[in-house]
Amino acid sequence: PxxxxxxxxxxxxxxxxxxxxxxxxxxxxxxxxxxxxxxxxxxxxxxxxxxxxxxxxxxxxxxxxxxxxxxxxPWDVNFPRLLHLHLSLPVQRDLLDWVDRIGSPSLMSLGTLNYLQELHLTISSLSTFKHVVKNMEALGSLLGGHDNLKSIAVAHASPVKNTAASKTNILWDCMEPPPLLQRFEFSPHISCIFSQVPSWVGKLGNLCILKIAVRELMMNSVNILRGLPALTALSLYVETAPDDNIIFDKAGFSVLKYFKFTFMRGIAWVKFEADAMPNLWKLKLVFKAIPPMDHPQWRTYGHGTALINIDYMPGLREIFTKFGGTAADLEYVTRIGIASNHPSNPIIDVQLVDSGSYVDESTETEITSTHEILEEKPDVIIK
Structure with a gap:
C-alpha cells in the first residue's frame, strides 16, 4: 500500500x-x-x-x-465533498455506534457528510438480530432531515436469507425525511421490517423508486402511495396478506410504470379497476407461500371470483404472477381459478412453483434505475 x-x-x-x-x-x-x-x-x-x-x-x-x-x-474526519457512500455493515462491530458518542446525532449537525447524495448499506446474512436493530436505529437518526440525500438503499449481502427467527419493527415513524429523496430501497430479507408504510413517505414529492417491506397493508398505506406524484417504480412486500379485498382504482399512480406486489405468506384478493395506473408497463403479483387448501382463509373465498381481477389497463405490456406452495395446494389454486383478465390486456404469465424448488428472491439484483427495473429478468426457478 x-x-x-x-x-x-x-x-x-x-x-x-x-x-x-x-x-x-x-x-x-x-x-x-x-x-x-x-x-x-x-x-x-x-x-x-x-x-x-x-x-x-x-x-x-x-x-x-x-x-x-x-x-x-474514522467518522470524526471531515468528508466535505463526499456525494456517494457505499458500505457493508461489519458482523463483528456496529459501524454506526459512533452515534452514541455524539450529542446531536444527525448528518447535518455533524458537518461531515453535508453534501452526501447517495447512501448504500449492505448487511451481512451473518449479522445478529441485535446488531441489525441497533444499526437501523442509528441509521434513522442519521437520515432525519438531511438536505441533500437523494438515494438510500439497504441491501442484503448474501443469497442466504437472514436467519433471525423473528423480525422487529423499524421505528422511524417520527423521522423527518430527506426532502430531496428520489430512491428509497429497503431489502425485505433483513431482520427488520416496517409495520406499515410510514406517513412521512407521503411527503416525498420527488420519490421515483420505492422498495419497501411492511408487516401489514392498510388502506391508509395505499392512499399514501397513490399520492406520490413522481413514483415510477414500486416494489411492495407484505408479510401477511390482509383479509379485506385490495382494490386499485383510477386515483393516483399516474406515472407508475413498474409494480411488483409480493405477499410473503397467505392469499389476498386483488382487483385493478378499469384505467387504474394508466401508464403501468409491467405488473408482477407474487404469492410466495399460499396456505394449505384446508386453511380457514380459503373458506371465505367465494368460488367463481378470481383471486386476481384485472380490468382494462391501457398501458400494460406484461403481466406476471407467481404462486409458491406445495404441489397439491398449487393444483387446488388452478382448479378454483387464479385470475380474471380483460381480453385487451396482455396474457398473464402464470408460474406455479413448488415450495421445495423456490429460489429466495434475495438473490435478485438491487434496483438501481427505472430502466433496469423495466428490463428485469424473470426470477430463477430450479427444476
Missing amino acids: GVVTEFKLVRVLNLQLTGQGHRDDDIADLTGISEMFQLRYLKIASDVCIKLPNNVLQYLGTLDITDARFAPV
Whole structure:
C-alpha cells in the first residue's frame, strides 16, 4: 500500500487486495491514501482488514468499501465533498455506534457528510438480530432531515436469507425525511421490517423508486402511495396478506410504470379497476407461500371470483404472477381459478412453483434505475 502514495495526482483509485498467506488478524494500512490530494473516487475490495486514513480527503466524491473488511471508519474526519457512500455493515462491530458518542446525532449537525447524495448499506446474512436493530436505529437518526440525500438503499449481502427467527419493527415513524429523496430501497430479507408504510413517505414529492417491506397493508398505506406524484417504480412486500379485498382504482399512480406486489405468506384478493395506473408497463403479483387448501382463509373465498381481477389497463405490456406452495395446494389454486383478465390486456404469465424448488428472491439484483427495473429478468426457478 505504501506505493499508492507515489501517485499523488490520481483521481480514481480501485484497489483489490487479497490476504492469501496472511493471518486473519493482519491489517492492510491504507492511511497513506490521505496524501492523494486529488482523489475523487475510491473503491476498495479486500478479504483482509483495512485501515482507512484519519486525515481529510478533501475532494473525495465517492467511497465504496462494500466488499471489504475494515477497522472502524474514522467518522470524526471531515468528508466535505463526499456525494456517494457505499458500505457493508461489519458482523463483528456496529459501524454506526459512533452515534452514541455524539450529542446531536444527525448528518447535518455533524458537518461531515453535508453534501452526501447517495447512501448504500449492505448487511451481512451473518449479522445478529441485535446488531441489525441497533444499526437501523442509528441509521434513522442519521437520515432525519438531511438536505441533500437523494438515494438510500439497504441491501442484503448474501443469497442466504437472514436467519433471525423473528423480525422487529423499524421505528422511524417520527423521522423527518430527506426532502430531496428520489430512491428509497429497503431489502425485505433483513431482520427488520416496517409495520406499515410510514406517513412521512407521503411527503416525498420527488420519490421515483420505492422498495419497501411492511408487516401489514392498510388502506391508509395505499392512499399514501397513490399520492406520490413522481413514483415510477414500486416494489411492495407484505408479510401477511390482509383479509379485506385490495382494490386499485383510477386515483393516483399516474406515472407508475413498474409494480411488483409480493405477499410473503397467505392469499389476498386483488382487483385493478378499469384505467387504474394508466401508464403501468409491467405488473408482477407474487404469492410466495399460499396456505394449505384446508386453511380457514380459503373458506371465505367465494368460488367463481378470481383471486386476481384485472380490468382494462391501457398501458400494460406484461403481466406476471407467481404462486409458491406445495404441489397439491398449487393444483387446488388452478382448479378454483387464479385470475380474471380483460381480453385487451396482455396474457398473464402464470408460474406455479413448488415450495421445495423456490429460489429466495434475495438473490435478485438491487434496483438501481427505472430502466433496469423495466428490463428485469424473470426470477430463477430450479427444476
